[in-house]
Structures are given as C-alpha cells and as structure tokens.
Amino acid sequence: MGPITSRLATMMTPKGWAALAAALLVFAVVLPVLNLAVPPGSPFHLPDFAVSLIGKYLCFAMLALALDLIWGFAGALSLGHGAFFALGGYCMGMYLMRQIGERGVYGHPTLPDFMVFLDWDELPWYWYGFDNFGFAMLMVMLVPGLLALIFGWLAFRSRISGVYFSIITQAMTFALMLAFFRNEMGFGGNNGLTDFKDILGFTIQSQQTRVGLMIASAVALALALLVCLFVVTSKLGRVLVAVRDAENRVRFLGYSVTHAKLLVFVLSAVLAGIAGALYVPQVGIINPGEFSPANSIEVAVWVAVGGRGTLLGPILGAVSVNAAESYFTGFAPDLWLFVLGGLFITVTLFLPQGILGLLRGLRDRLRGTARTPVAETAGHA
Amino acid sequence: MPEDAALTLAEEPQGSGAAPAPAPSPTHETLLYIDGVSVSFDGFKALNNLSLVVEAGELRTIIGPNGAGKTTMMDVVTGKTRPDHGAVSFNGDIDLTKLDEVAIARLGIGRKFQRPTVFEKLSVWENLDLAIKDRRGVFHVLFSRLKAEQRRRIEEILEVIGLADRRHEAAGLLSHGQKQWLEIGMLLIQDPQLLLLDEPVAGMTDKETERTAELILDIARQHTVIVVEHDMAFVRDLGAKTTVLHEGSVLAEGTVEAVQNHPRVIEVYLGR
Ligand SMILES: Nc1ncnc2c1ncn2[C@@H]1O[C@H](COP(=O)(O)OP(=O)(O)OP(=O)(O)O)[C@@H](O)[C@H]1O
Numbered sequence A: 001m002g003p004i005t006s007r008l009a010t011m012m013t014p015k016g017w018a019a020l021a022a023a024l025l026v027f028a029v030v031l032p033v034l035n036l037a038v039p040p041g042s043p044f045h046l047p048d049f050a051v052s053l054i055g056k057y058l059c060f061a062m063l064a065l066a067l068d069l070i071w072g073f074a075g076a077l078s079l080g081h082g083a084f085f086a087l088g089g090y091c092m093g094m095y096l097m098r099q100i101g102e103r104g105v106y107g108h109p110t111l112p113d114f115m116v117f118l119d120w121d122e123l124p125w126y127w128y129g130f131d132n133f134g135f136a137m138l139m140v141m142l143v144p145g146l147l148a149l150i151f152g153w154l155a156f157r158s159r160i161s162g163v164y165f166s167i168i169t170q171a172m173t174f175a176l177m178l179a180f181f182r183n184e185m186g187f188g189g190n191n192g193l194t195d196f197k198d199i200l201g202f203t204i205q206s207q208q209t210r211v212g213l214m215i216a217s218a219v220a221l222a223l224a225l226l227v228c229l230f231v232v233t234s235k236l237g238r239v240l241v242a243v244r245d246a247e248n249r250v251r252f253l254g255y256s257v258t259h260a261k262l263l264v265f266v267l268s269a270v271l272a273g274i275a276g277a278l279y280v281p282q283v284g285i286i287n288p289g290e291f292s293p294a295n296s297i298e299v300a301v302w303v304a305v306g307g308r309g310t311l312l313g314p315i316l317g318a319v320s321v322n323a324a325e326s327y328f329t330g331f332a333p334d335l336w337l338f339v340l341g342g343l344f345i346t347v348t349l350f351l352p353q354g355i356l357g358l359l360r361g362l363r364d365r366l367r368g369t370a371r372t373p374v375a376e377t378a379g380h381a
Numbered sequence B: 001m002p003e004d005a006a007l008t009l010a011e012e013p014q015g016s017g018a019a020p021a022p023a024p025s026p027t028h029e030t031l032l033y034i035d036g037v038s039v040s041f042d043g044f045k046a047l048n049n050l051s052l053v054v055e056a057g058e059l060r061t062i063i064g065p066n067g068a069g070k071t072t073m074m075d076v077v078t079g080k081t082r083p084d085h086g087a088v089s090f091n092g093d094i095d096l097t098k099l100d101e102v103a104i105a106r107l108g109i110g111r112k113f114q115r116p117t118v119f120e121k122l123s124v125w126e127n128l129d130l131a132i133k134d135r136r137g138v139f140h141v142l143f144s145r146l147k148a149e150q151r152r153r154i155e156e157i158l159e160v161i162g163l164a165d166r167r168h169e170a171a172g173l174l175s176h177g178q179k180q181w182l183e184i185g186m187l188l189i190q191d192p193q194l195l196l197l198d199e200p201v202a203g204m205t206d207k208e209t210e211r212t213a214e215l216i217l218d219i220a221r222q223h224t225v226i227v228v229e230h231d232m233a234f235v236r237d238l239g240a241k242t243t244v245l246h247e248g249s250v251l252a253e254g255t256v257e258a259v260q261n262h263p264r265v266i267e268v269y270l271g272r
C-alpha cells in the first residue's frame, strides 16, 4: 500500500468507504433522478418539497458535524456555532443580492433594494467583490474562520474552558444578532437578505437548481466528513483525546493545547460557514434570526442526540431531530419545544452515546459479540 | 561526573537553627541553575531562597520531609509555578522563569509527576507515540505519520518498560506500577536533556522498585536526571549525589552516606 492509501485506510474501514460511496450515490444520483426524471404520477417520484427538505437537512447535518469536531473531540462546547453558520450564509446572501442587479424593485444597477430604501447612494466598501462568486466563496470560509481564530485565540490562550467557553460563545452570537438587526450595519436589518434571483446564472427558483443545490450539499457534507475523519485519526486527534483526558499533562509534553484547540475550532467554524452558505440559496433568505442563541443550543442537542464524538452520530442526530420537528410542527407546533427538551434530557440521562451508541449496541447484541464501547474513539468529558 | 566532594555539607553545629547551605555558583558544565528562588502560597513559603546547581550529565536525588518544597521546585523549573524571587536558568543563559510549560518542554525538560498521569483513554502505544521526540507544531502533528525508525523506537521502549504485550490496551487499565513505568517510558522516548522524576517508585513493590532503580541508572548514563524520592533504599541504590530539602531550602548536600549521617537531616527527616 502506498502512503496515501494506507492513510485512507486508517480513516475508515473498507465497509465505511463503501457506505459513504453508496450514500453519495443515493443523494447525488438516485434522488435527483427520482425527482427530475421520474414523472410526478409515478409512486417512485420524489416530490419537490422533499428535495428542499433534504437539502436543508444536509446543511444542518454539516453544521452538527462541525460542532462535533470541536465539542466531541476537543471537549470545548461552542454554543455559538449558529453564528458561523449565519456568517457563511450572509456571505452567500451578499453574492446573491449582487446578482439581482437591476431586477430589484427600485431597479438600481448596483445597490440592493434595502440600501436604496435607506437613501444610501453608494455600496459600502465591505460589499465590494461580492458580485464575484469565487471571492464570495472565499469569504464564506474566511469570515467565520477569522472570527473563530481571534475569538478562540483569546479564549484558549486565557485557558477559558468548560461552561465559561459555552457562555462566551453564546454571548458572541447574541452580540452578532443585535448588530445584524441594525439597519446601519448594511446587511438589511431585521429583514435580512432575500428576493434572490439567480446563482451562477441559474434561476434560483427552478427545480433543476434546487436539485443542484441538494447535490452540492451532499457532496460538501461528504467532503466535510472526510476532513473531520482525517483530523480525528491523525496524531492531532490523539493529542485532542489527551487534552480531554489531562490537559495540563499535554503541555508538559510540549504540545500547545491552545494551538490544537484553535486549529480545530477554526476548521469547525469554516465548515459551519460552508453549511450556512449552502443553506441560504435553498431557503431563499438569511436574516439576523439565524444568530439567535437558541439556534446554537439546538445544534448542541442534535449532536448530543446523535452521539457526541462519533462524527456520524451528529449527522444522524441533525436529520432525525429536524425530521421530528417538521413532523410535530405539522400538527402540534406548541408541543415541539417540550419534545425537544424531553429528548435532550432522555438522551443525556440514558443514552450517553446518543442514537449511534444505541444502534451500535443493538448491532453488537444481534451479533452476540459483546464488544466494549471503551474501545471506540469517542470519549466523555 | 562530579563525585568530587564526599561532603559539601553545611557543617553547622547541631541545633544552631536553619543556616542555609552556602549558595553554589554555576560552572560551564552547569545545566540547571536555581538561584535564590522563593515561592509563597498565601504567605506560606513553600520555597525559601532555594539555590541548587545541577551539572550536565549528573544524576541527582532529592529527599526531604513532606511539604519540604520538592514538588514545588519541579513546578518552578517546568514553568507551572512562577517564583516570587530568584532566577532559574537552563543551559547557561535560558531564563526559565520567562517561559511557559510548553516552551520549557520543547527546550528538552521532561517531567514525571508525583501522581502518575498517563493518558488513560489512549493505548500504551499511543501514549508513547504522543511522547516520542518529534516536532510538536500543530500542523506537523496533523499531517505526520510514524516513521519506521520511530516505530522501532517505540518497540524498544515497550521492551524496556516491560509493557510490550499490553501495547494495545488502554493505559487506564494498567496497574499503578505499570503506569509509573509507562510514564518513565514516555520520558525516555521524549529524549529530553533534563529529566525530572517526582517519586517514581511510590506505590511500587520492592521488586518493581529494584527494576526501576536499574532503569533510572541506565537512563542517567545519557541524560541529566533529578529524582525526588522518600524511599531511602531506592536512594541508596541510585548512589548519587543527594540534596536534602527542608522548609523550602537546602539543608544538606553530599553523598547518600554523608547525608544520612548528618545530624540535622536525621533530626528533621530520617530519624522520625
Ligand atoms: N498550589 C498550592 N497552593 C497552596 N499551597 C501549596 C501549593 N502547592 C504546594 N503548596 C504547599 O507548599 C508546600 C510544599 O509542597 P510540595 O508539594 O512542594 O512538597 P513536597 O516536598 O513535594 O512534599 P511531598 O513529599 O509530600 O510530595 C506544602 O506545604 C504544600 O501544602
């Protein structure tokens, strides 16, 4: 085996690779065909609303995966990941706004409607460049990444951890929410950015574009999963386990705990930003509500429900909790928050390894092989 | 090795109070130089004007009653605790009081803690892999893979510390003595210039203690080692120059025999 193939083999078993390829085939080929090529009358037709829903869930799954990297593997529970998601979303939203051009209500060639409405007569400097897709995508990664770098550096250098880290990240997303609500910030105030027309020249409302965005989300999620797997199976992954175990001892071995956490935090923020950027064109709007502290807490619930420190679990958690939410808000919207709270408590008390832990336990029992879960890479704080 | 003086004790008359040993001065062979260091916790002086010189290549044992400041001395050297006064220098002109734990570890000062702390969730092999001498930068750690020669080195150390057949087990499952060995193995594989061992045989059986003494003597052939211990049989086995700490400063220094026969040492420590 060459060095690259042997490295890939340490990331996943051959079965794992096969499962990933199969999942990609389903989301990037089978489902699009069922939606676009199978006629609506057929029982095999995938309805349009399902495509939008799946696309959204894939973005949430990527956000949960990102949080698991920093929480599940570096032990730092960020309750501000919604902010990175929203920032990525705003960067994408800015690109989409600039694509509107003269088609806005006021027909201004460069200024988005809300700026014309505010009587602004030129584009603020920080909107420059966003008409270029490449630049906007760079910002999708750079803005959340840079915020995480500065914020994380201040926090980890001062050895802020545990609940204090969670609280200051909540404060961060709350402060951003208040800032983005202000009209003078130049991001559309409480209405946010919306009324998008097209992306890369494709009409955003067309079903083909929607399917394209779902495929893009599936591919992005798969790549993000591979990046996370690469990190956690590297020596850095073992340094992180050691940090969770005995942070001080790691320092006396000469590893910078600050740098290790910072790298993972920044990477995680970048992934969250990409997820947000894929989310916005699929839902057609980004507004300051995405920064709401409750959103970030909900992401932590997805991760906990799915199985913290397992990468795969949080993906399952995000999808199943959101599916349950869609279902409940259909007939009993008032009940949903209680269900969510109850779910979180149940999982914390009875399923420390989440859904994934439960599934693995069942599988092992069915096989009759009582493998000890201690051997899993997942650990507890 | 500087076996020059059989007795460099502060020859003080018995009961004359705590006259400190004469402050030593560094030579060009000096690796670690602690000069007039004081550390206090809430007014209590854990280290009181402590001065200590360790030559390159030396094996030094440090003894002293509970609370004498032995662990605190190691804390100061490794950057865990900042001294209130005094200087600590390494390798001539590196001022350790200005550096943090990570920087000091990277300079080549390794430490074994009084309470064994291995990474319980990682396997024995992974513990050694983390400790192995290599670049510590975060990007290097992200992309690096073990080289064949490093694998051989881990195998070697596994043999030395007698844990070869438990390499894949979680370190948390080892016995107390085995954890101590694993930690010594981690120090060895780190290959530091200076090793600080805080009570390496605490909780070991006599046989384990004997083996550990052999191991440390072996390590000391190529490294500068400072060992803190209470076990006098073990200290005698090591047969090195010994410093006695008492109430945060040096009470006596010399060969094991000289120190053992020193009346003040007997009074405050050995005679209890
Ligand atoms: N962080 C701290 N805060 C307050 N007091 C401390 C702290 N660390 C050490 N001390 C005190 O300083 C004194 C010296 O402690 P130290 O651990 O250095 O002793 P020692 O010589 O290693 O003793 P032992 O043989 O019991 O390990 C003790 O009285 C201890 O209680």
Ligand SMILES: [Mg+2]
Binding pocket: B070, B071, B072, B114, B198
């Ligand atoms: Mg001690």
